[in-house]
Amino acid sequence: MSGRVVLLNGTPSSGKTTLAKALQEVLDPPHWYRSLDDFIKGYLPKHWDSARGPWSEAHRRVLFMNVLHGYLRSLRAMAQVGHPIISESVILPLTRDLYLDSLADLEVYLFGVRCPLAVAQERERARRDRQQGVPIELDVPEFDLAHSHGPYDAEVDTSMMSVAQCVSTLTSALERPPSAFLRLRAERVASDDARPCLFCEVVAGTRAAHVVLETPATTAFMDQLRQPPDPAHVLVIPKAHVENIYAVGPALGAELFEAHALVARAVKRAFAPDGITTWSSNERGANQEIPHFHLHVYPRRVGIPYPPLLAKPETPVADDALRLSAERLRRAIDELRD
């Protein structure tokens, strides 16, 4: 039987670690505890330092999301083999679905650990364990967003309650069945079901897209996100709503493959990349974000890192840039077909 997961959610310096250790002292059976910080410290401080480290700022953000992903998968694995777990989280709008999916179907207690900004800042300044000794900047929009997801099984305010009072509140809550995480999971599943399919809208023409190729059963268009400096990242999709690769039959498969091969040749002809990577992601476990099958055609340049697969980019690529690239690709496709 899986172990339960006690998730302490709050901003940095809200007192999560102190509480986690105090809970660990009193909980029976013993609970296993590792924080996300422990996982981050799996790399050296110099690796995370953008001035000295090997990674660009953008790559560091991707890597952070990768570490978070690994952390949550590790928690899941430990719970699934029976360990009761204490863990910490900062659930933000950007990472909320990752938490909800990673810990789905486990018994999760979601506890809010609050403290006012001024108190957290004071604690942050007093800390000695930050990378390079630099306190984390807390006066940012994320500070308020850490509790924006909604319900908790219990909440504590570490600026007003002693550690013992907080522990007592949380251990009492652990005697009742959890409900907050289940509610959030249910909301997520319901909103997924209700959402119209973006790619079906592209096929229907009700959503704008820069289409570069159409065949009887497929459409290819510019990806709006995650473009290399010279935008030429193309998605090739079936016109029918086919959710993932498991439902792609031989005829559609052949047409999709031929279409994406033609697009790849066109990208090579029009943009002369050093190479091209193509891929598809299937199911949430593989980070498929839009449940309508799509093949990516992505041009690569030596020295330019692979696109972020986990972090969602903040803003779509400028429409003008996509339009110009689409024109170049359509011309290349016409030349290749002649």
Ligand SMILES: [Zn+2]
């Ligand atoms: Zn669809």
